[in-house]
Amino acid sequence: MESVTRIFDLLQLYRGKYAGKGDVFAWKSRGKWADISASDYIRNSDHVSYALMALGIVPGDRVATIMGNSPFWNFLDMGILQTGGVHVPVYPTLSVENYRFIFTDARIRVLFIGCRAAYQRIKPVLNDLPDLQAYFVLEKQKGLKDWSDLVRLGRKNSNRDLLGSIRSSIRPEDLATLIYTSGTTGRPKGVMLSHVNMVSNFTAVSDILNSRDVNRALSFLPLCHVYERMLNYMYQYMGISVYYAESLDRLRENMREVKPEMFCAVPRVIEKSYATILRKGRNLKGIQKLIFFWALNLGHRFDFDLIRGPAFRLKLLIADRLVFRHWRGAFGGKLSIIVSGGAPLHPKLARVFWAAGIQVVEGYGLTETSPVIAVGTFEPGGVRFGTVGRPLTGVELKLAEDGEILVKGPNVMMGYYNRPDRNAEVFDEDGWFHTGDIGELVNGQYLKITDRKKEIFKTSLGKYIAPQVIENRIKESPFIESSMVIGENRNYPSALIVPNFEYLRSWCEAKGIEYSTNAEMSKTELVIQRIQREIKELNETLDHTWQVRKFILMEKEWSVESGELSPTLKVRRTYMQEKYAALIAGMYGEQIDYQPRHRDKKVKKPGKGFIRKK
Structure with missing residues (x-):
């Protein structure tokens, strides 16, 4: 090279x-x-x-x-x-x-x-x-x-x-x-990245793919974000053709046309793809439906130790012949690699995609680190489900006493432009960059992200809550697309929940539930009760102080255009707490005189059918 x-x-x-x-x-x-x-x-x-x-x-x-x-x-x-x-x-x-x-x-x-x-x-x-x-x-x-x-x-x-x-x-x-x-x-804040910052990252990441047969990649995440941009450079470095998708709405069609071997995504995209597959499986009948869910449950149990055994390998071969090859067909037929980053991916999804012959590796990083800090690899032991892999070659990593992830390396930014005050906050006297993320090392080598340091909050009872942990558990339900857990300085956690409207439509059809719009569906008593069952099952797996006591079903999906999501599809918590202040206050029985600054966005007042107590 x-x-x-x-x-x-x-x-x-x-x-x-x-x-x-x-x-x-x-x-x-x-x-x-x-x-x-x-x-x-x-x-x-x-x-x-x-x-x-x-x-x-x-x-x-x-x-x-x-x-x-x-x-x-x-x-x-x-x-x-x-x-x-x-x-x-x-x-x-x-x-x-x-x-x-x-x-x-x-x-x-x-x-x-x-x-x-x-x-x-x-x-x-x-x-x-x-x-x-x-x-x-x-x-x-x-x-x-x-x-x-x-x-x-x-x-x-x-x-x-x-x-x-x-x-x-x-x-x-x-x-x-x-x-x-x-x-x-x-x-x-303007993050200053040098040539060497970016080059060190994309050349190190390219080493992970050196042994893989990848000729064509589909690109759809924004190039103005460091994640897709770095990977775009990596594609060029390795001579991989880059095909730009028309939009997220046409992603499935573009995949069938392009037939890529790989693409990079945020978990939200992978979750939506899985939900679509799940919905189609739910609509099957008789023996086909039984086979589908047998294969799905087998995939959820996928483990690298299990596939060494002949019995599991045989079952996986049968599942592939009957079910999983059709999954790959939905992605164009040649897809073998998905790189996931930007937020935690549920291990269940990573397992089932590996079982289907689509190898998902997770990575972790920030704009300030060009961006990759840690990533899974394709070598033996390179992937451990529930983690983001090992630190990238050339990157030093350690955990502070409170669990904050600290890094050094050629990928770490030059600093924030015109912001010496912020530079002093994120770089310590020994030159370590403080990421603001909390993590732990599994087996002393695999990094697991547990939450954002600034997003952890304390209830009025003095109990610390890590909202991302609860939100990721909530998203395990096929009925729920996304959520935001709140409760700072209040007695208990509550949640704003966006239903998986696509999945709910097929469920309502099967149950004979009539509705005309998503908003009407989210107010339907049987739908609320079904979501309540999902939250109840979740709460049984959480400590008492972490249990979600109340929730609100949103009437439409959150989006970048309506302001709830950042351009990288992360929930904008500060904006959300302001936009939905009246709804949140209503869950806690509070009265506020609230005038939203975002006057172009309608703020729905609490009403019957929205607030449900455990």
Whole structure:
């Protein structure tokens, strides 16, 4: 493998080792998959660089992008980086206030906007940015500079010698990107990552896949987040073709079209896939249904020690022939690897996917660590269910007295941009980065994440509650999609629960329960009673002080657009406690005079059929 010390050195692989590759990237254009070749990639990246040089961008200048996943993201990324510019990728779904803060804080010089809708969203901010000297809307719109104008500017001002000189002057230790955290509990923080931060991570992670036969990966998590971005670099480093899904809604269709060997996901995506499979199994009849659930229960018991025994292996072979091969068909037929990160995945799901021939490895990390700290591997003993694997090669890890995970390594960020106060909080005097996550080491080597340090709360009785532990247990129920446990400074824990509406629809049909909308379904007495049974069974496995005494069924799914989820699909707890303050107060019999700051979102008042006591 040729030496890669700076991110844009990946382009050298496409000038040499992968020069003949015809589908470096692919995406849906006008309803058909369109390939981007190695020469396309290099040429377009260079056009971006020449255009930025013509606009006066010099090493250290910040250039921002607001766009979804497509090969154009990669052209812009490499084009920015090989001029020494600092890439500031921003989510397309942020508030105007957050856009204004980020662009002002980073002093953005040039801005690339992916589509007309994003332009309309950001338009009110553009005149408030004194450092902004140019912006382009890639999707053609009258009166605005677009992709063709950018390419034309690059061609007109191409200077290969100057670009080569600039590339040579960029060091691995130089700042490559500013990634602003989603700001779920305050204003966004700019995480400064150098070339070596990212390169050390994707080269170390690539070692895990070296022995695997992977030619094509499907990408659907946002590239502006460090998780998918690092993996995108890893794909390029290994010569794996990257196919960009159209959307989460079309994920199943895209998988059948692309037939990927691997993809990376957050647990929420895996849980939804499993729920769909479970619903289809529930709709089977007679012997087919019996066989399905026999195979499912066998998969839930999957263990690496068990498969060494001939009896279990034979049962697994039969289950594969009758059931599991159809699962793989739903994912395109060639899928063998899923990398899961961003939140804990229930061990039951990991086991059953392994049983089905789809090997799920979990990883753990943060934006501040580029991101991987620990990950499972495919070597013997590389995966232990319920953990996120061992620390990545080159990463040092230890646990503080309170269980907080501390790390050192070449992947750890340079610091927070313009925030010396926050840097002093997260780095101790010995240089250890404090992650804010609580964990434990299983058998002294496998890392298990138990909760976020700042999310652990204390009840009015003085008992500490780790909400993530309870929430992950709640999600074991096929009737429940997600939840948020609350109860700080109150007598007991309660929960906001989003039902699995897709699963409930088939259950209601089987029970003859009539409804017209999801909201009506969530108010139906029999549905509430069924969820109550699930919570009762959960409570029997928890300590008395951790038991969920009351809950509210939400009328619709939480989403990024409606504000409950961050762009990485994590629950925004501070926002949620404000948005649903009236509902939460009602569960505890409190009266509040509440006026939501988010006036565009309706806050439902507590009412009959929503609050249920154990």
